[in-house]
Amino acid sequence: MSLESIHYKTGSLKILNQRLLPTKSVYEEIHTIQDAWDAIKTMMVRGAPAIAIVGALTLAVELIKQQFESKTKLSEFVETSLTHLKTARPTAVNMTEAANRLIKLVEVLCQNSMSVEIIKERIIEECEAMLKKDVADNKSMGQHGAKVIINQCGNDNLHVMTHCNTGSLATAGYGTAIGVIRALHEIGKLEHAYCTETRPYNQGSRLTAYEMVHDKIPATLIADSAVAMTMKTKPISAVVVGADRVVANGDTANKIGTYQMAIVAKHFGIPFFVVSPSTSIDLHIPSGEDIVIEERSHDELTKMKGHQIAAPGIGCWNPAFDVTPAELITGGIVTEHGVFKPEVLKKEMEELGSYNIRKKTKFEN
Ligand SMILES: CSC[C@H]1O[C@H](OP(=O)(O)O)[C@H](O)[C@@H]1O
Numbered sequence: 267m268s269l270e271s272i273h274y275k276t277g278s279l280k281i282l283n284q285r286l287l288p289t290k291s292v293y294e295e296i297h298t299i300q301d302a303w304d305a306i307k308t309m310m311v312r313g314a315p316a317i318a319i320v321g322a323l324t325l326a327v328e329l330i331k332q333q334f335e336s337k338t339k340l341s342e343f344v345e346t347s348l349t350h351l352k353t354a355r356p357t358a359v360n361m362t363e364a365a366n367r368l369i370k371l372v373e374v375l376c377q378n379s380m381s382v383e384i385i386k387e388r389i390i391e392e393c394e395a396m397l398k399k400d401v402a403d404n405k406s407m408g409q410h411g412a413k414v415i416i417n418q419c420g421n422d423n424l425h426v427m428t429h430c431n432t433g434s435l436a437t438a439g440y441g442t443a444i445g446v447i448r449a450l451h452e453i454g455k456l457e458h459a460y461c462t463e464t465r466p467y468n469q470g471s472r473l474t475a476y477e478m479v480h481d482k483i484p485a486t487l488i489a490d491s492a493v494a495m496t497m498k499t500k501p502i503s504a505v506v507v508g509a510d511r512v513v514a515n516g517d518t519a520n521k522i523g524t525y526q527m528a529i530v531a532k533h534f535g536i537p538f539f540v541v542s543p544s545t546s547i548d549l550h551i552p553s554g555e556d557i558v559i560e561e562r563s564h565d566e567l568t569k570m571k572g573h574q575i576a577a578p579g580i581g582c583w584n585p586a587f588d589v590t591p592a593e594l595i596t597g598g599i600v601t602e603h604g605v606f607k608p609e610v611l612k613k614e615m616e617e618l619g620s621y622n623i624r625k626k627t628k629f630e631n
Pocket of ligand 1: 312313314315429430431432433436437442443469507508509510520521522586
C-alpha cells in the first residue's frame with residue numbers, strides 16, 4: 267500500500283502528523299481553517315503541494331457543514347479562509363496559487379445565476395479535484411524525469427541524489443523529485459538513491475528514508491555535509507530536487523541546502539534537475555531575489571526532540587529555504603508537461619496556457 271499523507275472523504279479530513287514520523291504513524295483530524303493553518307505552520311503537514319491540498323480540502327470540509335444565506339456571505343467566507351491560509355508559510359507558492367484560483371472561481375460563479383448551494387458544491391468539487399490531479403501530475407513528472415535522466419546520464423546503473431522530502435509525504439501521492447526516483451526504480455533503471463538528512467527539520471532522515479524503506483528502493487542516508495564527498499567518491503549520475511517556488515527566469519526556492527548541492531554538482535559536472543509541478547511555478551516573480559524566504563524558530567537548530575543541543579544564548583539564523591540560480595539547474599526543470607531549460611520556462615508555460623497568469627501586478631506572498 268502506498269504511503270498517504272492525506273486521508274479525505276467528503277466532510278472529513280485527516281492528515282498524517284509528520285512531526286511524529288518515522289517512529290509513530292498518527293493521523294490527526296482537521297476540522298477548521300485554523301486547524302489547517304496551525305498544522306501547516308507547525309509542519310504537521312509540509313511540502314508545497316501537500317500544503318495547498320490540505321488547505322483546499324479544509325475549505326471543502328468547512329463548506330459542507332455550513333449554510334450560507336447569500337452568495338456574498340459564501341464568497342466572503344471563501345476569500346477570508348483562503349487569505350488566512352496563505353499566511354501560514356510564505357515561500358511555497360502552491361497555497362497562494364490554489365487560493366487565488368479558488369477565489370477567482372467563486373467570484374465568477376457568483377456572477378452567474380446559480381444558487382448558493384450549487385456554487386458551494388462547485389467549489390468543493392474544485393478542491394477535491396486537486397487530490398487526483400496532483401498524483402496524475404506527479405506520475406507524469408516521474409515519466410518525463412526518468413526519460414530525461416536516461417537520455418542525459420545513461421540507460422542503467424543510475425545513482426541519483428536527492429534533498430529533503432518530495433515524496434508521498436509532501437504531495438497527494440507518488441511525489442515530485444522522489445516521483446522521478448520511483449519511476450526509475452519501477453523500470454529497473456535505478457541502481458541506488460542517496461538522500462540527505464536535511465537539517466534542521468530532518469525531512470530526509472525522518473521522511474525520505476521512511477519512504478525509501480517503505481517502497482524497498484535501495485537508498486543510503488548521508489549527512490548534508492557529506493554531499494561533496496559523496497559526489498566525489500560515488501558514481502552519482504544526477505541530482506533531483508523539488509521546488510517550493512520556481513520563478514520566471516527559472517531561479518528556484520527549495521529547502522535550505524539545495525543551493526550548495528547545485529554548486530557542488532556543477533563542480534563535478536553532475537546534471538542537476540528541479541522537479542516542479544506547474545502549481546509550484548510563479549511567473550509573476552521575475553527572479554529569485556524577490557522570493558520571500560521563511561525563517562523558522564531557533565529551537566529547530568538548538569534543540570532536538572526538546573533536548574538542548576546548542577549552548578543556550580547562542581545567536582541563530584534559520585532560513586528554511588534558499589534560492590538556486592537558474593544557471594545551476596543544468597539538467598532542466600521537470601514539469602508535468604515536459605522538461606524545460608530554465609531560460610525557456612516562462613515562454614513554454616505561457617504558451618502551454620497551463621498557468622493561470624494572475625493579473626495582479628504586485629508580487630504575491
Ligand atoms: C514536493 S515538496 C516541495 C518542497 O517542500 C519542502 O519544504 P518543507 O518540507 O519545508 O515544506 C522541500 O523544500 C521540498 O523540496
